[in-house]
Amino acid sequence: MSTTKAKLKKPTLKVTPSSRVMNVSTSGVLRVNHSSTYARSINASVSRKSFSLAADSKILDKSSVQTPKHTVQVFDENGKDVTPQPLYQPDPAAVMSKHSKIFASDTSGGTMSDFYSTAYQTTTNASFAGPFTRSVFGSSTVSRGSQSTMESMNEEIEDPSSKRDVSISLSDVQVRREEVKELIKEEMLDEVVDRYLIESETLWLLHMPAVSVSVDSEEAESVKERNNLYMELCKNRMGNDKYVERSMQTFNGAPKTKEVQCEAITMVDAATTATTWDMYDSFRSAGLGEAALSPDTDKASGPEIVSNHRLDPTRAPERTMSVISTTSIASASSSRIEMEPFVVPSEDEPDPELIMQSEKFQQDLFVMERVILENIYQPKLAAYRQLPTLEDPDIVPKVVPTVVSRREESSLDEESTLTPALERLWSFSCELTSGHNVSSMAWNKRNPDLLAVGYGQFDFKDQKSGLICCWSLKNPTWPERVFTCESGVTTLDFSASNASQLAVGMHDGSIATYNVESREKTPVIDSSDCAHKHTSPVWQVRWIDHERGASGEDKGETLISVSADGRISKWFLRKGLDCIGPVLPQSLKVVGNLSITLTSPCSQGPLYRITWSPFCSDVFLSCSSDWTIQLWRQDLFTPVLGFTSTQSAVYDVMWSPKWATVFGAVNEGRVEIWDLGASILDPTIVSLASPGVKLTSLLFATETDCILVGDSDGQVSVYQLKNLTVGEGTQVDALDDIIGSTLASQL
C-alpha cells in the first residue's frame, strides 16, 4: 500500500516494480491518472490508464474512504508540473453503495477495483461529468467492457499478463475514446454536436419521514386506530398487573481529584528588524557560498559577514554566543552584537594588540589626527587657501598673542590694515627637526599640498646628519615621511613626470633619489657607487624635461646636478646613478633654474642662488653673500639692477610665481618682499625673524599668496602676503619697462 509519486522528466514514466504500480506513459497530452491505492478519480479522457493494484483485500473495505491524496505528480520535459487536476470528485456515498454491491463476493483483492469502481461510477455520475458527456459514452462502453472482463479477471488478478490484457482491452476502448476526443479538438468549431440529456437516478439527500398524516390520506384510518389503541393502553396502565413500577439505583464511583502540574511554559517575545542593508548583506553572503559563513552562526539572526581582518578564529564561538544572545533580547537588531560585559580574560591579551596592529586602525588614527588638526588649524588653513574664515559662534574670542612681524604693523594703527604685511599662519616643525638648519624646500609637482624640506648645514663645520621631511599641509605638526641621510642635505627637487620621486643632493657630494610614496626609509638609488660622483657639495639638483631626446633614449626627465667641484653632471637612473660627465648647460636654462657658481666681476662673494624669472625668460636674479641681490639680463655682463637693504648675506631669493615684478629674499635676519613696480630701492614688506634664529630659505607657494620661510632652527613658517597690491596681470610689461628705463638711464 504504497503511495507513489512518479516524477516525469520525460514523457515516459518509470516503472516501480516494488510497489506493483504500473504506470504507463502518456503522450504529450497532459492527462495522467493519479494512481494510489485510495484514489478513485479518473480523467475520463486518458488514453491509457495507470492503475494501482492493491495488495490487500482490506483495501476494499477501506476503499470506502475516498481520499484523493498521495497523487502522482507529472512533470514534462521542462520540469514544469503538469499534473492534471481531477475533473470531478467522486461522490463517496454513491460509490460506496455501488461498490459494496459489486464486490461483495470479491475477496481476493488486488483487482482493478479502483479502476472499475470509477469506471462504473462514471456511468452513474454521468450528469456530473459536465461538458465531457462524450466521455460518458466512452466510459459506459468501458464499464460494459470492464464488467465483462471483471468476471474473467477475478481469478487472474495476480497474473501480469492478464493485467495487460485488461489494460490492452481497456486501452483499446480508451484509444477509441481518445481518438474521438482528438477529432473533436480539431474540428470542434464546425461540427454539430449532439447532446443527449438523460435523467439520472434520484439521489436522496435527506429524508425526514412525516410525523403527522393528512386526514384525507389512506392511512388516516389506520393511524387513528393506532392512536386510539395507544390511548386505551395508557389508560389501562394504571393499576394494571401487567405493568409494574420498579426503581433502580446505579452506583456512582467515588470521585477522586488528581492534580497534575506541568512546567511553566515560558513565552519569550523575539523581534528582529530586517533592514535594507541587513538583507543586502545576507544576500551577498549567501551568494558567496556557505564557506564564507561562520558555521556556528545562528541563521535566524542573520548571517554575520566575515570581515576581512577578522582577528582570531578562536573568538568566533564567543561572537556567536553573543549573537545568539541578541535574539533573545526583545526587539534586537539582527546585526551586530550588544556589548558583552563578561569576556574570558585570558582572551583579552592578544586581542587589543591585534587591534592596535591592524592596518585599519592605523588608517583611522591617521584620519583622526588630521581631523583634530583641521579643527585646530582651520582658520589658518582657510586663510592659506584664501577662503573666508568664519567665526565659530561657540568659541569665546580670546586675545591672540601677536607675532613679531605683527607687532611691527600693529603700531601703525589706522594704516595697519592697509599696508602690505606678512601674516604668520603656522609653521612646520616638530621635535625631529629642531636644531636642524633648513637648507632647501620644494613643492611636489602633482600634489600642491606636499612639501619636501631638506635639512643640512651650510657650513662645513658641525655637519650633522641630514634630514628630509615630507610635510603635508594637513598636518603641520608631524611630517608624513622622514628620511635621514648621512650628510646634510643641500638641495631637493621633485620630479615632474614621476611625482613621487624626490632627488636629493647632499653636502658630501652624493645624490640620492627617494620614493616618497612608499614607507621605505632608504633611497631608491644612490650615487655612492658611481665613480664620477661629485666630491664636493652639490649645490643643486634638478629634473629637466627633455623635449627632444639627445641620444634617443632619454625622452623623459633627466637629473642634472651642479656641484662645487665645478662640474655639472647628468645622471642616468639605472641600478645606481651613473653620470655622463660634464654637460654644457645650453638647453638647461630654458627650462629650469639652475644654480651655477659664477664668478662675476660685480659680486665679491660667492653667489648663493641664481633664479630665472618665470615670466621673462632672459632675466634672472642672483643673491650672494656680499649683501646684494642683483638683477641680470642674459645678454648683459653687468647686472641691470642691484638691491641692497641690509648688511647681511642674502641666502635665498625667489621670484614670485604670480607677478613678474615681485620677488622675495631672505637674509640672515629678515624676510623681504620686493615689488619692483612699487619701488626699486626698498623692499615692500619686511619681516623680522625671531631673535637667535637665522632665516635660510624661501619658497613661494604656487597657488596662494603665501611664502614659506625656513630657518636655522628647523622651522618652516608659512606667511601670508596681505594687502600686496601689485596690479592687474602678471606685470611682465612693467618689468620690461623697469629694465628698459634702468638701462636707458645708465647710458
Next chain:
Amino acid sequence: RPDVIQPGYEPGTVVTDAVPQTTAPLGSPSEAEVEETLKRIQTHKGVIGTIVVNAEGIPIRTTLDNSTTVQYAGLLHQLTMKARSTVRDIDPQNDLTFLRIRSKKHEIMVAPDKEYLLIVIQNPSE
C-alpha cells in the same frame, strides 16, 4: 655655504653608502608608529580624551577614567550603529567611515569599525 673648499676636506674620500634605517624600539615598525600616533593625538591642542574600545566595549586605551570611558563607549556604540544603519539603509553598498558630533562645548569624533571604536573628544576653542 663655503666659498672655497676647505683645506681639511680631501676630495678622494669615499662616502659609505649605507643609510641607517630607523628602527622602532618595540615590535614591528608599524606598531611603534601606531603608538606614536596615538600619543601625538593625545597631546594635540584641545584634546580632552582619547578612547579605544574593542567590539565588546572593553577599553583598550583610554586617557579618561573608567566610568566616563564606559559611558562614552556605550553611548557612542549605539549611536554609531544607528548612523551606520542609516547610511546603509539608503545605499547598502555604502558604509560609515567617520562620525563627528559637534556640540556647544566640544567635538566628539568617532572612527568606527567592526572590531573597535576610536573616540577622540576635542575642545577646538582651547
